[in-house]
Amino acid sequence: MRLLVFALLSLLLLPCWWVGVWLYIVPVWRQRGKVSGTTYEPFTTRLLMHLIGTRDDPLIAQLAGHLPACSPSTLRWFILPQVWICKVSGFIPTPLRFPPPEHASLNCLVSARCEFLDRSLSKHLPHCKQLVILGAGWDTRAYQADASLDLFEVDAPATQAVKRRAIKDSGIPHDHVHFVPCDFESQRWLDALTDHGFNPELPTYVHWEGVTMYLERAAIESTLDQFSQLPQGSILALDYLAEKWLHHTTGGRLTKFMVNAFYGEPFRSGLPADTDSLLKPFGLRILRHQRLHAPGKPPYGGLLTLARRIEPDHKINMQSP
Known part of the structure; x- marks a missing residue:
């Protein structure tokens, strides 16, 4: 049931997610070849884990909003909707669980x-x-x-x-x-x-x-x-x-x-x-x-x-x- 609610809410907020994705992509591509873009991958995952409540990292939340691809707009349209879906549905996707499964894909x-x-x-x-x-x-x-x-x-x-x-x-x-x-x-x-x-x-x-x-x-x-x-x-x-x-x-x-x-x-x-x-x-x-x-x-x-x-x-x- 939790997974079903999670899926339905994800579909409902899909337009927000698409806006957020582009707000993330554009700054990364603008600095491509100059500033590392891959460093955003662990950053956003850790930020989501902190906001959902699976791994505590208050300073990563403080830093969020001050990086080019993690601006306040990106948080509003990309990060926070995902947090809201997880909290309302009660379902946490496997990549955001902490500690992770014993055998981690x-x-x-x-x-x-x-x-x-x-x-x-x-x-x-x-x-x-x-x-x-x-x-x-x-x-x-x-x-x-x-x-x-x-x-x-x-x-x-x-x-x-x-x-x-x-x-x-x-x-x-x-x-x-x-x-x-x-x-x-x-x-x-x-x-x-x-x-x-x-x-x-x-x-x-x-x-x-x-x-x-x-x-x-x-x-x-x-x-x-x-x-x-x-x-x-x-x-x-x-x-x-x-x-x-x-x-x-x-x-x-x-x-x-x-x-x-x-x-x-x-x-x-x-x-x-x-x-x-x-x-x-x-x-x-x-x-x-x-x-x-x-x-x-x-x-x-x-x-x-x-x-x-x-x-x-x-x-x-x-x-x-």
């Missing part, structure tokens, strides 16, 4: 990686002295972390400039955040961080969400190599798409085509099924690995929490996984 990717990365951050950040968010996009985690930590957001210069204006306009406190512009394909993010006050001698938590699939394999390996230079106790948490799924399945090729066609940001790389073989040359070990797949299907991606391998005479200053 591709449409639950955002909620699945949110749960995994939220848990990893909560568990390991207290044992680190610095927080680095690589490819920060519109993420608000840095603003909700312990203000006594040194916080660094690393992103492409044009995308970061839009984020900084939106943060300022929204009134979110950000004096404790260091903004570090960097092109991951052509620059070493560790060097860029050091130029902005980062201390490479302190244990650091590195959050790397929604980025690996857009990089060439060499850039991914460079990031792993740079992380391996951080001291014992440092943590790297990331998500990835499966190499075999991305390049050798109909679903993967279709997803790759659609993302590139709409946003102009092609998926370039997936990680191999044997992720340990990729990590070993950099002296990294897996603390937690969650493969993402629909029931009875091969993995389309995964989530990893990594640390440096520990020499026999050393102990890492964190809880055991």
Whole structure:
């Protein structure tokens, strides 16, 4: 019955939805090739989860309305009608449920990686002295972390400039955040961080969400190599798409085509099924690995929490996984 009411209300408000879609599309296409458009995907999903009440994220709601493709008009015509339909019908679509289903299909990717990365951050950040968010996009985690930590957001210069204006306009406190512009394909993010006050001698938590699939394999390996230079106790948490799924399945090729066609940001790389073989040359070990797949299907991606391998005479200053 709830699903039926949800479907009927969705049909009733379809004209509003179409208006909202265009209010979303036009700003994205205007900045295509300059400012990341794909960063809106996790942002709008997290915003919907917050407004519906499945995942609390008050700062994402505060930031909403200050980004080009998430203007007050977009909220009014695109976001809020969806929230109203869910609340009136009592039905929550699977992609907006939090925590997500045990076996999360591709449409639950955002909620699945949110749960995994939220848990990893909560568990390991207290044992680190610095927080680095690589490819920060519109993420608000840095603003909700312990203000006594040194916080660094690393992103492409044009995308970061839009984020900084939106943060300022929204009134979110950000004096404790260091903004570090960097092109991951052509620059070493560790060097860029050091130029902005980062201390490479302190244990650091590195959050790397929604980025690996857009990089060439060499850039991914460079990031792993740079992380391996951080001291014992440092943590790297990331998500990835499966190499075999991305390049050798109909679903993967279709997803790759659609993302590139709409946003102009092609998926370039997936990680191999044997992720340990990729990590070993950099002296990294897996603390937690969650493969993402629909029931009875091969993995389309995964989530990893990594640390440096520990020499026999050393102990890492964190809880055991």
